[in-house]
Amino acid sequence: MYIHTVSHYLPTAVVGNEHFTQLNGLSNDWIIERTGIQERRKAAPGENTNTMTIDVIRRLQEKVDLSTVDIIVGATYTPYDTIVSLAHEAQHYLEIADIPVISVSTACSSLLNAIEVVEGYFALNKASRALVIVSEHNTAYNNDQDTISGHLWGDGAAALLITKERQSENDFAIKALLTGGAAHTAKATTAVMMKPNEGGVTMPFGRDVFINACQYMPKASLQVLERCGLTVDDVDYVLPHQANLRISRNVMKTLGLPEEKLISNIQLLGNTGCAGCAIALSENWDMFQKGQRIVLTVFGGGYSYGAMLIEK
Amino acid sequence: MYIHTVSHYLPTAVVGNEHFTQLNGLSNDWIIERTGIQERRKAAPGENTNTMTIDVIRRLQEKVDLSTVDIIVGATYTPYDTIVSLAHEAQHYLEIADIPVISVSTACSSLLNAIEVVEGYFALNKASRALVIVSEHNTAYNNDQDTISGHLWGDGAAALLITKERQSENDFAIKALLTGGAAHTAKATTAVMMKPNEGGVTMPFGRDVFINACQYMPKASLQVLERCGLTVDDVDYVLPHQANLRISRNVMKTLGLPEEKLISNIQLLGNTGCAGCAIALSENWDMFQKGQRIVLTVFGGGYSYGAMLIEK
The missing domain is CATH 3.40.47.10 (Thiolase/Chalcone synthase)
Structure with a gap:
């Protein structure tokens, strides 16, 4: 099993620690000392885990053809839509019919859970070319005023093409x-x-x-x-x-x-x-x-x- | 791969079609003619997809020992908690350490997606005794006043023990x-x-x-x-x-x-x-x-x- 390539997307809006200083009195030094975080990204209105899914797919398509993908596994714990999951959104965008499409929600460990699900499909010979998408919109569910953890979270997404057989020397x-x-x-x-x-x-x-x-x-x-x-x-x-x-x-x-x-x-x-x-x-x-x-x-x-x- | 046994849980509160007649003017006959639905169950305050998970596990434990379960796959699109998923809740309740735990969210098809994930783990020899839990709390996210689909949804859960090898003649x-x-x-x-x-x-x-x-x-x-x-x-x-x-x-x-x-x-x-x-x-x-x-x-x-x- 090989990771052939990967892409990522980050919202453009940057939220610095001063936002939390103003809101909650947490100083820049205090936040950096305890977490290492200097700034984080925040999705714009209208952006969500599903739109970021399309963003990372477009960026992956600049590097590799995705038309022969035969399984899509998405992951998030900050869903925009729990029925039309980001994996469904990806299938809809790619217009690939009849392939297994599944979304997982296993908190921050989901990337590896998703890849292990792919490993299983490869072992079953039910797939050989997997698109894995991880997308989080923490700010949709975060309370910035929470002084315990409100300053920790950022938004972003990534997509990986994982294949059963090696595609290139750089995999x-x-x-x-x-x-x-x-x-x-x-x-x-x-x-x-x-x-x-x-x-x-x-x-x-x-x-x-x-x-x-x-x-x-x-x-x-x-x-x-x-x-x-x-x-x-x-x-x-x-x-x-x-x-x-x-x-x-x-x-x-x-x-x-x-x-x-x-x-x-x-x-x-x-x-x-x-x-x-x-x-x-x-x-x-x-x-x-x-x-x-x-x-x-x-x-x-x-x-x-x-x-x-x-x-x- | 075998289904050894299964259990289910239904909340006790029954919501008849008259509830929607009063609320939206939809008659009993109209609802039955279009959907077949006469009544549905509604989770009580304090119940959710995670509490119903424990309910179905307890009922499964009346039939079979779950202490040797080596993978848990949960499924819901109506989550109580997207971080502490129902699969985590199940692991916590069963106190089984270090096994793969994963929740899927692939809308109404998730039962079969979850079982296919298990099939993959069995093929990889990473598991041989799987607890699959499906739990929906539709009324937590439903709008009863929605005349198009508000009357369709009910709450309930089930758990299945799925094993790689046959456990009994009745599997x-x-x-x-x-x-x-x-x-x-x-x-x-x-x-x-x-x-x-x-x-x-x-x-x-x-x-x-x-x-x-x-x-x-x-x-x-x-x-x-x-x-x-x-x-x-x-x-x-x-x-x-x-x-x-x-x-x-x-x-x-x-x-x-x-x-x-x-x-x-x-x-x-x-x-x-x-x-x-x-x-x-x-x-x-x-x-x-x-x-x-x-x-x-x-x-x-x-x-x-x-x-x-x-x-x-």
Whole structure:
């Protein structure tokens, strides 16, 4: 299984920390110290997870023909429409008939859940050319006045073409992929929530999220490496879920890796949910050299987690 | 792949057609003639897709041990929480650590999408014992005063234990399963929608849904039969998505099958979304005889569709 190419889209409006200083009295330094976030993007009126889906598809089409895509998997926890999901919107836009179309909603870990669903369809020989779309419109459900987590969130989307067979020398091979869940832990179902009818995104137990993210992302990363007979010494970059720069640094420290190997976009984008890692992969696509290995690792609300080792 | 057992839960409050007569002037006869619906269930305050998830799990636990479940797939388009999805809630309740947990949101077709995701995990040898939960809380997002579709919806949930290997003589074997999407058609993304921030469930082009449902469900049913070298003569029951009794009757007519072979619960439950077919399977579980074959077929918003042939 290979990642052939990736694209991303970011809304143009930038929201700096001064917005939250004015609103809630949170200083720029305070926000940066605790989260690493300097600014984030905010979707314009009329933009949503479905419009951003079309934006990332158009950008992917500039690089590759999508007319032979035979499965579409979308992911979001900030849906514009839960019936006409972003995967349906993508199929409608591409006008490809009769292919499986599915949307997943597994919080911030959804990118890897979506790719694992694709892996299953490939194993079944029910598909061989997958379009995966991750799109988050956090600001549609966020309360900026929430002093605990209102300043964390940003909007953005990405799309990946994943194929069963290698398409080019520049593809990333997916060497190992695992997902899991830690919802058995005490606060997993109350620490971070997104209830459309009850206040949107809230994070009453951020510290518990922090502790578990710092535990599960390194653990899952080591598991995928072990499955390939590799160690952290074989890793060129780590791309963790973009929840908080302190979490990302903690993950690197636990893995015993220097910060130069950390890929991070939270400084300029905030937490873009399940889209964050894929956006970062797209932003840095041309930087990666043949033979380099990246571990992507995710952790999110509901305490789903996962890791994926890819090699160029 | 086998369906070992199934359970369902229905809220206790019954909403009769007289509620909509009082509210909108729609007569009992008018509603029954156009939809077949006599009454539907409404979740109580405090109930939601996640509480109903625990209800169906408890009922399943009365029949089978769930401690060795190694994947959970949830499905809903009427989420209580899009971050702490019903699959996370299920994992939390069951206290099973480190298994893949995923929620899908592919409108009314999600039951079969969820089972196909499980099929993929089985093919990958990443799981062998799957808990699938379908739970809909339509009344949380419905506008009763909507004279076009406000009277259609009901609440309910179901859970299935699906295993890679046969567990008992009474299991249903899944002989063939397919899903597809018809979102390429003109009105697929506007005919029925569920926008949490823009009015909830609406169905401006019900006739287009009707026409496409009547076309795709028979077509998909014939495809799964053909894959097994069977014809409609080999079918004991058809269990279509419970959207409208007129659609179900039209599906039977197109397939050339008598109405005695139709399984339907829409009369007493309304359209319970992706839970409808699974609830009906649970309600009728003890009726099925060894060797009998059922075709389940679904069609929903975004125009996803699917069919599954099962044999006891």
